[in-house]
Amino acid sequence: MSTGLWLAVIASALGTLLIRVVPFLWMQRRLGSDSGINNMPQWLGILGPLMIAAVLGVSIVPVNPSTISWTATAIGLLVTLLVWLRVRSLGWPVAAGVGMFGLVQVGASVL
Amino acid sequence: MSQVLTHSALKGAREAIPLLGGYIPVSLSFGLVATQAGFTTWEAAAISLLIYAGASQFLFVGMIAAGSPLWLVVAMTLLINVRHVVYGPNLAALLPQSRHWPWLMHGLTDQVFALALTRLPHLDKPERFGWFLGASLLAWGAWIIGTIVGATAGEAFTARWPLLGEIMPFALPALFLTMVAPRFTDKRWSLALSGAILPALFFTLYGWANVAIPLAAACGALCFYMVKFESSKGAL
Numbered sequence: 513m514s515t516g517l518w519l520a521v522i523a524s525a526l527g528t529l530l531i532r533v534v535p536f537l538w539m540q541r542r543l544g545s546d547s548g549i550n551n552m553p554q555w556l557g558i559l560g561p562l563m564i565a566a567v568l569g570v571s572i573v574p575v576n577p578s579t580i581s582w583t584a585t586a587i588g589l590l591v592t593l594l595v596w597l598r599v600r601s602l603g604w605p606v607a608a609g610v611g612m613f614g615l616v617q618v619g620a621s622v623l
Numbered sequence: 624m625s626q627v628l629t630h631s632a633l634k635g636a637r638e639a640i641p642l643l644g645g646y647i648p649v650s651l652s653f654g655l656v657a658t659q660a661g662f663t664t665w666e667a668a669a670i671s672l673l674i675y676a677g678a679s680q681f682l683f684v685g686m687i688a689a690g691s692p693l694w695l696v697v698a699m700t701l702l703i704n705v706r707h708v709v710y711g712p713n714l715a716a717l718l719p720q721s722r723h724w725p726w727l728m729h730g731l732t733d734q735v736f737a738l739a740l741t742r743l744p745h746l747d748k749p750e751r752f753g754w755f756l757g758a759s760l761l762a763w764g765a766w767i768i769g770t771i772v773g774a775t776a777g778e779a780f781t782a783r784w785p786l787l788g789e790i791m792p793f794a795l796p797a798l799f800l801t802m803v804a805p806r807f808t809d810k811r812w813s814l815a816l817s818g819a820i821l822p823a824l825f826f827t828l829y830g831w832a833n834v835a836i837p838l839a840a841a842c843g844a845l846c847f848y849m850v851k852f853e854s855s856k857g858a859l
Contacts, residue, residue: 513666520693524700525673533728536711560713561806564737565816566839568799569823575789592797602801606641609797614790
Protein backbone atom coordinates (compact mmCIF):
# COMPACT_ATOMS: atom_id res chain seq x y z
CA MET A 513 0.00 0.00 0.00
CA SER A 514 1.11 3.54 -0.67
CA THR A 515 1.77 6.02 2.15
CA GLY A 516 -1.51 7.77 1.33
CA LEU A 517 -3.42 4.52 1.63
CA TRP A 518 -1.81 3.71 4.98
CA LEU A 519 -2.77 7.18 6.19
CA ALA A 520 -6.37 6.49 5.10
CA VAL A 521 -6.35 3.21 7.07
CA ILE A 522 -4.95 4.95 10.15
CA ALA A 523 -7.39 7.88 9.89
CA SER A 524 -10.34 5.47 9.54
CA ALA A 525 -9.08 3.37 12.46
CA LEU A 526 -8.52 6.38 14.73
CA GLY A 527 -11.85 7.94 13.80
CA THR A 528 -13.69 4.68 14.48
CA LEU A 529 -11.92 4.26 17.83
CA LEU A 530 -12.82 7.82 18.85
CA ILE A 531 -16.48 7.21 17.87
CA ARG A 532 -16.46 4.22 20.22
CA VAL A 533 -14.42 5.52 23.13
CA VAL A 534 -15.20 9.24 23.54
CA PRO A 535 -18.98 8.85 24.21
CA PHE A 536 -18.21 6.00 26.65
CA LEU A 537 -15.70 8.06 28.65
CA TRP A 538 -17.96 11.12 28.53
CA MET A 539 -20.86 9.14 30.00
CA GLN A 540 -18.66 7.49 32.66
CA ARG A 541 -17.52 10.96 33.73
CA ARG A 542 -21.14 12.18 33.86
CA LEU A 543 -22.19 9.16 35.91
CA GLY A 544 -19.28 9.73 38.28
CA SER A 545 -20.43 13.27 39.02
CA ASP A 546 -22.55 14.32 42.03
CA SER A 547 -25.96 13.53 40.53
CA GLY A 548 -24.67 10.11 39.38
CA ILE A 549 -26.95 7.66 37.56
CA ASN A 550 -29.67 10.31 37.12
CA ASN A 551 -27.42 11.81 34.47
CA MET A 552 -28.11 8.90 32.12
CA PRO A 553 -30.70 10.25 29.65
CA GLN A 554 -33.84 8.07 29.50
CA TRP A 555 -33.81 7.91 25.69
CA LEU A 556 -30.36 6.34 25.77
CA GLY A 557 -31.55 3.45 27.94
CA ILE A 558 -34.41 2.88 25.49
CA LEU A 559 -32.20 3.11 22.41
CA GLY A 560 -29.85 0.32 23.61
CA PRO A 561 -32.34 -2.60 23.39
CA LEU A 562 -33.75 -1.13 20.18
CA MET A 563 -30.27 -1.17 18.60
CA ILE A 564 -30.01 -4.88 19.48
CA ALA A 565 -33.45 -5.45 17.92
CA ALA A 566 -32.26 -3.63 14.79
CA VAL A 567 -29.09 -5.78 14.66
CA LEU A 568 -31.38 -8.83 14.90
CA GLY A 569 -33.48 -7.54 11.99
CA VAL A 570 -30.37 -7.00 9.84
CA SER A 571 -28.93 -10.43 10.65
CA ILE A 572 -32.16 -12.31 9.88
CA VAL A 573 -31.66 -11.84 6.13
CA PRO A 574 -29.99 -15.07 4.86
CA VAL A 575 -26.59 -14.97 3.12
CA ASN A 576 -28.23 -16.17 -0.13
CA PRO A 577 -31.96 -15.36 0.10
CA SER A 578 -34.15 -18.07 -1.46
CA THR A 579 -37.32 -19.96 -0.54
CA ILE A 580 -35.20 -22.67 1.14
CA SER A 581 -33.02 -20.28 3.13
CA TRP A 582 -36.03 -18.22 4.28
CA THR A 583 -37.82 -21.42 5.33
CA ALA A 584 -34.69 -22.58 7.17
CA THR A 585 -34.45 -19.15 8.84
CA ALA A 586 -38.08 -19.25 10.02
CA ILE A 587 -37.76 -22.81 11.36
CA GLY A 588 -34.36 -22.07 12.93
CA LEU A 589 -35.68 -18.97 14.71
CA LEU A 590 -38.75 -20.86 15.93
CA VAL A 591 -36.58 -23.66 17.36
CA THR A 592 -34.26 -21.08 18.95
CA LEU A 593 -37.22 -19.38 20.60
CA LEU A 594 -38.77 -22.64 21.82
CA VAL A 595 -35.48 -23.83 23.36
CA TRP A 596 -34.94 -20.38 24.89
CA LEU A 597 -38.43 -20.48 26.46
CA ARG A 598 -37.44 -23.77 28.09
CA VAL A 599 -33.88 -23.06 29.27
CA ARG A 600 -33.68 -19.20 29.37
CA SER A 601 -29.97 -19.11 28.52
CA LEU A 602 -27.86 -18.13 25.48
CA GLY A 603 -25.87 -21.23 24.52
CA TRP A 604 -28.34 -24.10 23.95
CA PRO A 605 -30.96 -22.10 22.04
CA VAL A 606 -28.27 -20.87 19.61
CA ALA A 607 -26.84 -24.36 19.12
CA ALA A 608 -30.31 -25.83 18.55
CA GLY A 609 -31.27 -23.03 16.15
CA VAL A 610 -28.09 -23.35 14.07
CA GLY A 611 -28.44 -27.13 14.04
CA MET A 612 -32.03 -26.95 12.77
CA PHE A 613 -31.16 -24.25 10.24
CA GLY A 614 -28.29 -26.40 8.93
CA LEU A 615 -30.48 -29.50 8.85
CA VAL A 616 -33.11 -27.78 6.69
CA GLN A 617 -30.45 -26.32 4.37
CA VAL A 618 -28.54 -29.58 3.96
CA GLY A 619 -31.78 -31.59 3.69
CA ALA A 620 -33.08 -29.33 0.95
CA SER A 621 -29.80 -29.49 -0.98
CA VAL A 622 -29.80 -33.33 -0.82
CA LEU A 623 -33.42 -33.64 -2.04
CA MET B 624 -7.66 -10.27 41.89
CA SER B 625 -5.85 -11.72 38.85
CA GLN B 626 -7.68 -15.01 39.44
CA VAL B 627 -11.02 -13.18 39.20
CA LEU B 628 -9.79 -11.45 36.03
CA THR B 629 -8.73 -14.74 34.40
CA HIS B 630 -11.93 -16.49 35.41
CA SER B 631 -14.18 -13.68 34.18
CA ALA B 632 -12.17 -13.25 30.94
CA LEU B 633 -12.61 -16.95 30.20
CA LYS B 634 -16.31 -16.62 30.98
CA GLY B 635 -16.57 -13.69 28.56
CA ALA B 636 -14.70 -15.60 25.86
CA ARG B 637 -16.94 -18.63 26.35
CA GLU B 638 -20.10 -16.55 26.10
CA ALA B 639 -18.81 -14.82 22.97
CA ILE B 640 -18.31 -18.12 21.09
CA PRO B 641 -21.72 -17.88 19.33
CA LEU B 642 -20.55 -14.59 17.80
CA LEU B 643 -17.87 -16.48 15.89
CA GLY B 644 -20.56 -18.19 13.81
CA GLY B 645 -21.08 -14.80 12.21
CA TYR B 646 -17.55 -13.40 12.45
CA ILE B 647 -15.66 -16.28 10.82
CA PRO B 648 -17.61 -16.49 7.52
CA VAL B 649 -17.74 -12.69 7.16
CA SER B 650 -14.03 -12.23 7.93
CA LEU B 651 -13.18 -15.05 5.48
CA SER B 652 -15.20 -13.18 2.85
CA PHE B 653 -13.46 -9.92 3.72
CA GLY B 654 -10.01 -11.51 3.32
CA LEU B 655 -11.05 -12.91 -0.05
CA VAL B 656 -12.60 -9.64 -1.27
CA ALA B 657 -9.59 -7.61 -0.10
CA THR B 658 -7.07 -9.78 -1.98
CA GLN B 659 -9.28 -9.71 -5.08
CA ALA B 660 -9.25 -5.90 -4.79
CA GLY B 661 -5.44 -5.93 -4.89
CA PHE B 662 -4.47 -5.89 -1.20
CA THR B 663 -1.89 -8.35 0.14
CA THR B 664 -2.78 -10.78 2.94
CA TRP B 665 -0.98 -8.66 5.55
CA GLU B 666 -2.56 -5.44 4.34
CA ALA B 667 -6.01 -7.05 4.65
CA ALA B 668 -5.05 -8.27 8.13
CA ALA B 669 -3.86 -4.76 9.08
CA ILE B 670 -7.23 -3.32 8.01
CA SER B 671 -9.05 -5.88 10.17
CA LEU B 672 -6.64 -5.27 13.05
CA LEU B 673 -6.90 -1.48 12.96
CA ILE B 674 -10.35 -0.55 11.64
CA TYR B 675 -12.24 -3.66 12.91
CA ALA B 676 -15.71 -2.74 11.67
CA GLY B 677 -17.27 -5.21 9.22
CA ALA B 678 -19.42 -3.24 6.80
CA SER B 679 -17.09 -0.26 6.63
CA GLN B 680 -14.09 -2.49 5.83
CA PHE B 681 -15.89 -3.90 2.79
CA LEU B 682 -16.74 -0.36 1.73
CA PHE B 683 -13.15 0.75 2.33
CA VAL B 684 -11.55 -1.85 0.04
CA GLY B 685 -14.36 -1.51 -2.52
CA MET B 686 -13.93 2.26 -2.81
CA ILE B 687 -10.14 1.99 -2.96
CA ALA B 688 -10.44 -0.61 -5.74
CA ALA B 689 -12.83 1.70 -7.58
CA GLY B 690 -10.27 4.53 -7.36
CA SER B 691 -12.29 6.85 -5.08
CA PRO B 692 -10.48 9.80 -3.45
CA LEU B 693 -8.94 8.84 -0.11
CA TRP B 694 -10.70 11.62 1.85
CA LEU B 695 -14.05 10.28 0.60
CA VAL B 696 -13.09 6.71 1.55
CA VAL B 697 -12.27 7.85 5.11
CA ALA B 698 -15.43 9.99 5.35
CA MET B 699 -17.70 7.16 4.20
CA THR B 700 -16.00 4.65 6.52
CA LEU B 701 -16.59 6.93 9.51
CA LEU B 702 -20.14 7.72 8.41
CA ILE B 703 -21.04 4.02 8.46
CA ASN B 704 -19.45 3.60 11.89
CA VAL B 705 -21.09 6.65 13.46
CA ARG B 706 -23.93 4.47 14.81
CA HIS B 707 -21.41 3.17 17.38
CA VAL B 708 -21.65 6.53 19.12
CA VAL B 709 -24.61 5.36 21.25
CA TYR B 710 -23.06 2.03 22.27
CA GLY B 711 -20.47 3.32 24.77
CA PRO B 712 -22.86 5.51 26.81
CA ASN B 713 -25.24 2.54 27.20
CA LEU B 714 -22.44 0.44 28.72
CA ALA B 715 -20.88 3.23 30.79
CA ALA B 716 -23.02 2.56 33.87
CA LEU B 717 -22.35 -1.19 33.68
CA LEU B 718 -18.55 -1.09 33.47
CA PRO B 719 -16.06 0.01 36.14
CA GLN B 720 -13.60 2.89 35.76
CA SER B 721 -10.33 1.76 34.15
CA ARG B 722 -7.40 3.35 32.37
CA HIS B 723 -7.60 0.54 29.80
CA TRP B 724 -10.92 1.62 28.23
CA PRO B 725 -9.37 3.89 25.58
CA TRP B 726 -7.94 0.82 23.80
CA LEU B 727 -10.46 -1.78 24.96
CA MET B 728 -13.35 0.17 23.42
CA HIS B 729 -11.75 -0.70 20.05
CA GLY B 730 -13.56 -4.03 20.49
CA LEU B 731 -17.02 -2.45 20.80
CA THR B 732 -18.69 -3.79 17.64
CA ASP B 733 -22.46 -4.16 17.05
CA GLN B 734 -22.37 -7.76 18.22
CA VAL B 735 -20.11 -7.25 21.26
CA PHE B 736 -22.31 -4.33 22.34
CA ALA B 737 -25.47 -6.44 22.06
CA LEU B 738 -23.91 -9.28 24.04
CA ALA B 739 -22.43 -6.95 26.69
CA LEU B 740 -25.66 -5.00 27.22
CA THR B 741 -27.49 -8.28 27.75
CA ARG B 742 -24.95 -10.10 29.94
CA LEU B 743 -23.22 -7.41 32.04
CA PRO B 744 -26.25 -6.66 34.28
CA HIS B 745 -26.27 -10.36 35.30
CA LEU B 746 -22.61 -10.40 36.34
CA ASP B 747 -21.04 -9.33 39.63
CA LYS B 748 -19.31 -5.95 39.33
CA PRO B 749 -15.74 -7.31 39.83
CA GLU B 750 -16.31 -9.74 36.95
CA ARG B 751 -17.41 -7.18 34.36
CA PHE B 752 -14.03 -5.79 33.25
CA GLY B 753 -12.57 -9.27 32.70
CA TRP B 754 -15.75 -10.45 30.98
CA PHE B 755 -15.60 -7.57 28.47
CA LEU B 756 -11.88 -8.17 27.94
CA GLY B 757 -12.38 -11.88 27.19
CA ALA B 758 -15.44 -11.44 24.98
CA SER B 759 -14.02 -8.58 22.91
CA LEU B 760 -10.54 -10.08 22.50
CA LEU B 761 -11.95 -13.41 21.30
CA ALA B 762 -14.16 -11.66 18.74
CA TRP B 763 -11.33 -9.38 17.57
CA GLY B 764 -8.85 -12.28 17.32
CA ALA B 765 -11.31 -14.40 15.35
CA TRP B 766 -11.94 -11.49 12.99
CA ILE B 767 -8.22 -11.03 12.27
CA ILE B 768 -7.50 -14.76 11.88
CA GLY B 769 -10.56 -15.17 9.66
CA THR B 770 -9.30 -12.34 7.44
CA ILE B 771 -5.86 -13.97 7.09
CA VAL B 772 -7.37 -17.38 6.29
CA GLY B 773 -9.79 -15.79 3.84
CA ALA B 774 -6.99 -13.89 2.11
CA THR B 775 -4.76 -16.95 1.80
CA ALA B 776 -7.23 -19.79 1.27
CA GLY B 777 -10.67 -18.20 0.98
CA GLU B 778 -11.45 -19.49 -2.50
CA ALA B 779 -10.42 -23.07 -1.72
CA PHE B 780 -12.31 -22.96 1.58
CA THR B 781 -15.62 -21.76 0.14
CA ALA B 782 -15.33 -24.16 -2.82
CA ARG B 783 -14.85 -27.14 -0.50
CA TRP B 784 -17.58 -26.32 2.05
CA PRO B 785 -20.05 -24.09 0.18
CA LEU B 786 -22.91 -24.60 2.67
CA LEU B 787 -20.78 -23.79 5.73
CA GLY B 788 -20.67 -20.12 4.77
CA GLU B 789 -24.47 -20.09 4.71
CA ILE B 790 -25.13 -22.09 7.87
CA MET B 791 -22.65 -20.57 10.35
CA PRO B 792 -23.92 -16.96 10.07
CA PHE B 793 -27.30 -18.14 11.41
CA ALA B 794 -25.65 -18.15 14.86
CA LEU B 795 -26.02 -14.35 14.86
CA PRO B 796 -29.81 -14.01 14.44
CA ALA B 797 -30.26 -16.96 16.82
CA LEU B 798 -28.08 -15.24 19.43
CA PHE B 799 -29.75 -11.84 19.01
CA LEU B 800 -33.17 -13.46 19.27
CA THR B 801 -32.25 -14.88 22.69
CA MET B 802 -31.14 -11.35 23.69
CA VAL B 803 -34.26 -9.58 22.43
CA ALA B 804 -36.85 -12.16 23.55
CA PRO B 805 -36.62 -11.34 27.31
CA ARG B 806 -37.39 -7.69 26.52
CA PHE B 807 -40.88 -8.44 25.17
CA THR B 808 -42.26 -7.66 28.62
CA ASP B 809 -45.33 -5.56 27.75
CA LYS B 810 -47.29 -4.18 24.79
CA ARG B 811 -45.24 -1.01 24.62
CA TRP B 812 -41.87 -2.76 24.42
CA SER B 813 -43.25 -5.45 22.09
CA LEU B 814 -44.41 -2.79 19.64
CA ALA B 815 -41.16 -0.84 19.91
CA LEU B 816 -38.95 -3.93 19.40
CA SER B 817 -41.06 -5.15 16.47
CA GLY B 818 -40.93 -1.59 15.16
CA ALA B 819 -37.13 -1.91 15.05
CA ILE B 820 -36.78 -5.54 13.86
CA LEU B 821 -39.10 -5.33 10.85
CA PRO B 822 -37.78 -2.05 9.38
CA ALA B 823 -34.19 -3.37 9.83
CA LEU B 824 -35.17 -6.49 7.89
CA PHE B 825 -36.75 -4.48 5.09
CA PHE B 826 -33.95 -1.89 4.90
CA THR B 827 -31.44 -4.75 4.54
CA LEU B 828 -33.54 -6.54 1.92
CA TYR B 829 -33.75 -3.37 -0.13
CA GLY B 830 -29.99 -2.74 -0.02
CA TRP B 831 -29.87 -0.20 2.81
CA ALA B 832 -27.91 -2.48 5.15
CA ASN B 833 -25.40 0.24 6.06
CA VAL B 834 -28.00 2.57 7.56
CA ALA B 835 -30.48 -0.11 8.63
CA ILE B 836 -29.42 -0.28 12.31
CA PRO B 837 -29.72 3.42 13.27
CA LEU B 838 -32.80 4.00 11.09
CA ALA B 839 -34.61 0.92 12.40
CA ALA B 840 -33.72 1.76 16.02
CA ALA B 841 -35.13 5.25 15.43
CA CYS B 842 -38.36 3.66 14.07
CA GLY B 843 -38.55 1.52 17.22
CA ALA B 844 -38.02 4.57 19.45
CA LEU B 845 -40.79 6.37 17.58
CA CYS B 846 -43.15 3.45 18.28
CA PHE B 847 -42.09 3.46 21.94
CA TYR B 848 -42.90 7.14 22.46
CA MET B 849 -46.07 7.06 20.34
CA VAL B 850 -47.51 4.30 22.53
CA LYS B 851 -46.72 6.35 25.63
CA PHE B 852 -48.57 9.29 24.08
CA GLU B 853 -51.57 7.11 23.23
CA SER B 854 -51.62 5.37 26.62
CA SER B 855 -51.89 8.73 28.38
CA LYS B 856 -55.20 9.10 26.53
CA GLY B 857 -56.22 5.63 27.60
CA ALA B 858 -55.74 4.00 24.19
CA LEU B 859 -53.61 1.11 25.49
